[in-house]
Amino acid sequence: MKSWGHLEEVAGRLSAISRSQFQSVFEKFEWPESLPSDCYWMSPELTSCYDTPVWDRLSEPEQIRLTQAESVNFFSLNVHLIRGLIGEVSDRIYTTRYPGLSDFFHDFIREENEHMWFFATFCQSYGGKVYPTRGFDGAAPAAHESVRDLMVFGRILIAEELCDVYNARMANDERLPLVAQRINAVHHEEESRHIAFGRQLMTALHDEAREQADPSELEAAGRYLARYISVCLRSFYNPSAYVDAALPEPLSIRGEVLRHPSRAAFHQSVMERTLKFFDRIGLPGRESIAW
Amino acid sequence: MQVSLERMENVLRPHCRLLNASEVLDFDASLVSLGVDSIEVVQLIIAIEDEFAVQIPPRLLTAETFATANTVLAAVGSLVSVSEDSAQEARS
Ligand SMILES: [Fe+2]
Ligand SMILES: [Fe+2]
Numbered sequence: 489m490k491s492w493g494h495l496e497e498v499a500g501r502l503s504a505i506s507r508s509q510f511q512s513v514f515e516k517f518e519w520p521e522s523l524p525s526d527c528y529w530m531s532p533e534l535t536s537c538y539d540t541p542v543w544d545r546l547s548e549p550e551q552i553r554l555t556q557a558e559s560v561n562f563f564s565l566n567v568h569l570i571r572g573l574i575g576e577v578s579d580r581i582y583t584t585r586y587p588g589l590s591d592f593f594h595d596f597i598r599e600e601n602e603h604m605w606f607f608a609t610f611c612q613s614y615g616g617k618v619y620p621t622r623g624f625d626g627a628a629p630a631a632h633e634s635v636r637d638l639m640v641f642g643r644i645l646i647a648e649e650l651c652d653v654y655n656a657r658m659a660n661d662e663r664l665p666l667v668a669q670r671i672n673a674v675h676h677e678e679e680s681r682h683i684a685f686g687r688q689l690m691t692a693l694h695d696e697a698r699e700q701a702d703p704s705e706l707e708a709a710g711r712y713l714a715r716y717i718s719v720c721l722r723s724f725y726n727p728s729a730y731v732d733a734a735l736p737e738p739l740s741i742r743g744e745v746l747r748h749p750s751r752a753a754f755h756q757s758v759m760e761r762t763l764k765f766f767d768r769i770g771l772p773g774r775e776s777i778a779w
Numbered sequence: 780m781q782v783s784l785e786r787m788e789n790v791l792r793p794h795c796r797l798l799n800a801s802e803v804l805d806f807d808a809s810l811v812s813l814g815v816d817s818i819e820v821v822q823l824i825i826a827i828e829d830e831f832a833v834q835i836p837p838r839l840l841t842a843e844t845f846a847t848a849n850t851v852l853a854a855v856g857s858l859v860s861v862s863e864d865s866a867q868e869a870r871s
Contacts, residue, residue, distance in 0.1 A: 626817020743829040
């Protein structure tokens with residue numbers, strides 16, 4: 489298949505760039521002792537309550553505290569997503585199914601390991617913790633290997649593209665502390681390579697699945713990824729963050745904001761780019777996403 | 780507040796993707812076999828927390844807690860009675 493050959497070529501090129509731009513992650517950031525408590529740490533427009541009556545009810549100090557707790561929540565989500573994807577990629581690093589990609593996978597794991605370190609360092613230094621995940625790991629459902637990998641790498645691509653929308657918007661948001669801007673900027677830059685690879689891989693896997701797997705399996709994979717999108721979007725609504733921001737009635741906030749139509753519209757806007765790509769390769773499932 | 784079987788079933792049912800509307804929910808059946816996989820369980824956790832106004836602590840976010848409807852009921856029951864106790868303490 490043409491798309492597989494092209495994949496190796498793309499991976500080789502991306503690895504070369506990654507190696508030529510290598511700089512130790514320990515030298516990439518200056519970590520202040522503490523961050524100012526009177527400024528946003530995350531763009532307010534990206535917080536889970538924005539554009540809802542909950543946001544309007546909050547005092548300015550409460551809004552600021554929410555951006556701070558949610559910056560730690562967002563970076564914590566990244567930590568857990570990376571843990572999962574390093575596992576999946578290392579499971580495949582020397583399998584016969586992906587010959588020619590081992591070098592790229594090594595670079596990918598190294599970069600993701602570094603990302604996990606800077607995200608976690610921010611969380612622990614300024615938030616005092618990495619928020620735990622609100623679920624537990626599970627394998628993708630049994631299917632033809634092309635379909636199973638389509639689900640696994642589809643999940644990775646969805647998470648990377650979604651977080652990248654946030655990173656890109658915050659990379660130059662001067663309302664945020666420099667270290668927060670810089671983390672978003674560095675991650676946005678390096679993720680552009682992972683996303684380029686992820687899209688190429690998804691195209692190849694989808695071609696393979698269309699040739700070799702049962703069409704009903706492919707449809708089920710589309711619905712599986714649609715459910716994953718809903719779950720990913722909801723992980724930004726963490727009651728523990730509302731508690732830490734000392735918001736009034738923290739346990740009822742998630743339900744209230746998720747019922748507000750502006751949130752569904754926001755979800756659609758941040759997933760738009762990824763869904764357009766899925767449409768382009770012909771992956772089904774978009775209509776079953778619970779926004 | 781009480782965790783009645785009916786209320787729990789109302790929360791669980793939409794997440795049991797492999798259970799038809801006409802079928803009885805067996806509280807001892809494995810939730811995985813009813814379609815509550817690792818993705819659906821995240822949605823279920825949110826639905827439970829919102830319905831019962833509790834937060835499920837990380838120690839309870841395990842496959843054992845979400846093994847069957849009955850194990851979920853037991854876990855949520857313990858949280859609801861704890862939050863009732865603390866509300867009562869706050870009142871007295
Ligand atoms: Fe990353
Ligand atoms: Fe990545």
